[in-house]
Amino acid sequence: MFDVMKIRQDFPMFKNNPGLIYFDSAATAFKPQPVIDAVTDFYTRHTVNTHVGDYDLSHYVSGLFEETRETLRRFLNARDAHEIVFTNGATSALNLAAYGWGAKHLKEGDVILLTEAEHASNVLPWFKVTEMTGAKVEYIPLENDGTLTVENFRKAMHEKVKLVSVASVTNVLGYVVPVKEIAKIAHEYGAVVVVDGAQSVPHVKIDVQDLDCDFLAFSAHKMCAPGGSGVLYGKKELLEDTDPLMVGGGSNARFDLCGNLKLKDVPWKFEAGTPNSEGVLGMKAAAEYLMDIGMEEIEEYTKELNAYFVEKMQQLDNVILYNPKATAGIVTFNVKGIFAQDTASYLNTQHIAVRSGNHCAKLLLNVIGTSETVRASLYFYNTKEEIDQFVEVIKGTTIEKCIGVIL
Amino acid sequence: MDAELKRAILLDHYDKPHNHGLYEDIRYKGLNTASDSCIDDLTVQCLFEGDIVKDVRFDGVGCTISTASTSIISDLIKGKKKEEALHIIEEYYKMIREEDYDEDLLEEANAFDTLSKQANRIKCGLIGVKAMEKLIRESLDEH
Numbered sequence: 001m002f003d004v005m006k007i008r009q010d011f012p013m014f015k016n017n018p019g020l021i022y023f024d025s026a027a028t029a030f031k032p033q034p035v036i037d038a039v040t041d042f043y044t045r046h047t048v049n050t051h052v053g054d055y056d057l058s059h060y061v062s063g064l065f066e067e068t069r070e071t072l073r074r075f076l077n078a079r080d081a082h083e084i085v086f087t088n089g090a091t092s093a094l095n096l097a098a099y100g101w102g103a104k105h106l107k108e109g110d111v112i113l114l115t116e117a118e119h120a121s122n123v124l125p126w127f128k129v130t131e132m133t134g135a136k137v138e139y140i141p142l143e144n145d146g147t148l149t150v151e152n153f154r155k156a157m158h159e160k161v162k163l164v165s166v167a168s169v170t171n172v173l174g175y176v177v178p179v180k181e182i183a184k185i186a187h188e189y190g191a192v193v194v195v196d197g198a199q200s201v202p203h204v205k206i207d208v209q210d211l212d213c214d215f216l217a218f219s220a221h222k223m224c225a226p227g228g229s230g231v232l233y234g235k236k237e238l239l240e241d242t243d244p245l246m247v248g249g250g251s252n253a254r255f256d257l258c259g260n261l262k263l264k265d266v267p268w269k270f271e272a273g274t275p276n277s278e279g280v281l282g283m284k285a286a287a288e289y290l291m292d293i294g295m296e297e298i299e300e301y302t303k304e305l306n307a308y309f310v311e312k313m314q315q316l317d318n319v320i321l322y323n324p325k326a327t328a329g330i331v332t333f334n335v336k337g338i339f340a341q342d343t344a345s346y347l348n349t350q351h352i353a354v355r356s357g358n359h360c361a362k363l364l365l366n367v368i369g370t371s372e373t374v375r376a377s378l379y380f381y382n383t384k385e386e387i388d389q390f391v392e393v394i395k396g397t398t399i400e401k402c403i404g405v406i407l
Numbered sequence: 408m409d410a411e412l413k414r415a416i417l418l419d420h421y422d423k424p425h426n427h428g429l430y431e432d433i434r435y436k437g438l439n440t441a442s443d444s445c446i447d448d449l450t451v452q453c454l455f456e457g458d459i460v461k462d463v464r465f466d467g468v469g470c471t472i473s474t475a476s477t478s479i480i481s482d483l484i485k486g487k488k489k490e491e492a493l494h495i496i497e498e499y500y501k502m503i504r505e506e507d508y509d510e511d512l513l514e515e516a517n518a519f520d521t522l523s524k525q526a527n528r529i530k531c532g533l534i535g536v537k538a539m540e541k542l543i544r545e546s547l548d549e550h
Contacts, residue, residue, distance in 0.1 A: 341447075341470040345528060371448075371468060403417045403471055406522045406532075407410045 002297045008381050010289075012036070021352040021386045026171060026199055026330055026377030029224045031282075038285035039226055042278040050277055051250065065277060068284035069267070075287040075295075076216065076233055077207040083239065085232040085267040086280055090198040091121040092245075093217030093232035094165075096270065097194050098125030100242040101215070101234075102163060105192075108134030110162040113191075115140045115148055115177075117170040122196040126165060135162070146173045146323065150181045157185055163192045168211075169200035172358075172375065173323040174306075174330025176204070183212045192238065198222060202379070203302050203328045205295035214238050220279075225286035229279035232270075239266040248272035298380045302329045305378050305387065312391040319394060322373060329378035335397045340372040342402040347374075349405055350393045413518040420475035420515075425482050429466045436546065438538045440467075447473045447531065451481075451538035455546045460484050460492045463539060470531050472522070477535025479515045489543050496540050503529060 008014050010032040013022070022030065042061070050062045069081040078084065087093040102125075106112070112126045116139050123137075130136055140156040142148055148166070157164075164186045168179045183193045194215040197206060201216075202223035208216055215238065220229040234242065244251055244263065251272035255261040263269040290298065309331050310324050322332045335343045344356035354376045376390065429437070435452040449467035453460060463481035480499060484492035499516055501508035505523050522532045 339468075339470040341531070342472075345470075345525070348527070399418065399421075399471070400414060403414050403421075404410075406472060406519070406525050406528055407413050 002293070002301055002380075004301070004381065004383055007293070008383075010034070011381055014381075019351050021390055023376040023378060023382070023386075023390065024353045024355050025202075025379035025382075026174075026222070026375065027355055028221050028227070029202060029379055030381065031224055031226065031286075032289050034289050035224055035226065035282045035285045039278045039282045042281050049274055061277060061281075064281055064284065065275070068280050068287075071284045071287050072231060072233075075206075075291060076201075077209055078233055079209060080236055082265070082267055083233055083236050085234065085239065085270045086275060086283075087217075087230045087232050087270075088228045088276060088279070089219040089221065089230035090196060090217045091219075093219075093230050094121050094194070094196060095125045096232050096242070096245050097165075097215045097217060097234070098129050099245055100270075101192070101238065102126065102129040102135075103132045104243050105241070106133045106135040106162055109160060110135040111158070111160045112137045113140055113156060113161045113164045114138075115166055115170075116142055117146060117148070117173060117175075118165070118167055119171045119196065119198065121198075122165055122167060122194075140166075145325065146170070147175050147325065148177050150178050150185070153178075153182050154185055157189055157191075159189060161186070161189060161191050163194065165194035165196065167196040167199060168206075169197075169204065169328040169330075171199045171330070172332055172373065174199065174326035174328045174332070174377075175323065176200070176328060179213060180211050183214075187212070199328060199330065202290075204299050208233055220283040220286060223286055223290060226276075226279045226282035228276050229283040231283075236266060239270075242270075244270045244272065246272045250274070293380070301380050302378060303327045305329065305382060305384065306331070308384055309376070309378065309387050309391075312387060313394070316391065316395055318397070322370075331376045331378075332373045333376070334370065334373055335394060338397065338399055338402055340374045342399070342405075343374050343397060345405050346397055346402045347393065352390060352393060408517045408520060413520075416479075416515050416518040417471060417475045420478040421471045424465075424474050424478040426463050426478065426485065427466060429464050435462070435464065436542050438542050440534050440538045447534050449473060449477060449535050449538065451477065451535055451542065453539065453542040453546070455489070455543075458489050460487055460489055460543065465535055465538075469534070472519075472528055472531035473534045476516070476519060476532045477539075479518070480536045480539060483514060483516060484539060484543075489547060492543055493540065496536055496543075499536060500533075503532060 011030045013030040046057050046061050048057045050065045052058045069084040072084045073081040141152050168177050186193045192214045195213040197216050197218035201218040216233040221227045251269050253262045253264050313321050318336050320334045340356035356374050435454050437452045439450045441448045447469040449469050452464040454462040463485050465477050498508045498512050
């Protein structure tokens with residue numbers, strides 16, 4: 001039984017910030033006690049490096065570290081725990097896919113297919129790949145409301161497309177993208193499918209085998225794990241054909257004076273240098289925490305909150321809502337006549353945390369017709385009561401009050 | 408300055424910013440302020456004649472504070488000698504840094520005398536002004 005009030009007790013941030021309405025979980029999520037405990041356990045009980053192995057403590061930590069891959073494998077329903085590469089977030093995971101696979105395999109004349117709703121981290125690495133390879137980027141046209149349909153994808157797909165990279169939930173509009181259908185069509189053309197899961201993995205049950213995506217990148221800190229933790233999932237055969245972004249200690253099996261280098265196997269060849277062990281152990285605790293609650297339950301509750309939020313916001317005369325059809329907890333809007341940053345700054349004085357801006361999706365303004373919006377993003381620890389309070393404050397938001405912030 | 412008066416000044420400069428709209432005139436030096444820490448995207452132009460700041464123009468996307476501050480300071484420095492304009496800007500910075508400053512010189516810009524209390528908005532009050540300062544300093548360097 002999903003009990004949000006009980007869940008909130010797991011998050012010390014609520015106790016330490018009474019009265020705060022935190023609607024910015026799309027930026028980063030609060031951490032529950034088990035995740036905090038996993039990190040402090042590392043610092044207070046077993047602060048040693050992984051994979052050195054000459055003593056018991058290192059053997060123990062290395063075990064936990066590698067078990068995290070198995071936990072994440074279960075979380076994503078991957079086939080093999082070795083398909084889980086630890087990164088420091090979605091950005092580095094997407095860069096690994098772009099430089100490691102894209103730059104290696106794409107060539108002049110090839111096409112990389114993106115959408116205009118992508119986060120900078122799923123656009124800029126591909127721009128760099130085009131510079132390096134002579135491949136070019138094309139965009140799948142979005143509907144007027146910013147949604148991506150299978151029909152539009154099918155029309156945009158052609159023989160020269162060798163790679164498709166899309167967010168399964170977009171970070172500004174929060175729409176769920178039909179990744180499974182996209183992957184099926186893309187594969188008919190032999191294209192590789194990269195999924196940016198930064199806004200989907202925390203909220204939606206993901207099954208990489210069912211989606212049949214080739215790569216999936218996400219930031220674990222948006223799903224209650226410590227900062228600086230994330231994952232690149234990749235199908236084993238593709239990862240084997242992917243170059244590491246970095247080489248160095250821990251990623252090589254052997255090398256010699258002549259410059260011969262033999263890398264370790266997947267996934268260790270991608271993880272040069274001392275890993276963020278506390279982040280990885282915290283990520284294990286986070287995935288276990290989410291699975292204990294149940295991703296289906298989290299998804300269902302988020303949908304319910306999102307629908308409630310949209311309904312309330314639609315009743316306000318002073319609000320322009322940009323994504324009424326979203327379901328993954330992202331509500332993007334403006335108060336009429338008020339610049340997004342002024343609204344967010346006023347909300348701050350009312351103990352409400354939201355984000356204003358173009359949310360790293362600078363291509364999208366052509367689609368929704370405005371460059372700056374306020375984004376309120378929910379997670380499973382938010383409540384309808386918080387939404388009620390939020391809507392009351394928005395109802396009373398005026399330009400005079402916004403200016404009053406600095407008076 | 409009284410809060411209601413400040414509010415009225417800021418609203419007025421936000422609703423109807425002065426010196427607003429850019430000129431396609433090659434004599435004007437322009438500077439875009441798009442920065443990484445802020446969503447504002449203002450362009451400021453200055454026209455210099457000898458050591459005088461003959462005209463200032465600006466346009467772009469900005470919040471109330473960046474728009475009003477750019478509007479107010481552009482009024483204050485227009486027609487002034489470059490050194491005087493830089494002096495006004497320096498006094499404005501002092502106010503924002505909560506140091507002693509010349510209130511009389513800042514006129515309507517005194518509406519920002521409590522901006523420093525909102526740390527996350529200080530940059531909004533500086534974005535256009537810094538662009539003006541930069542344009543003036545660059546013009547001084549040219550001579």
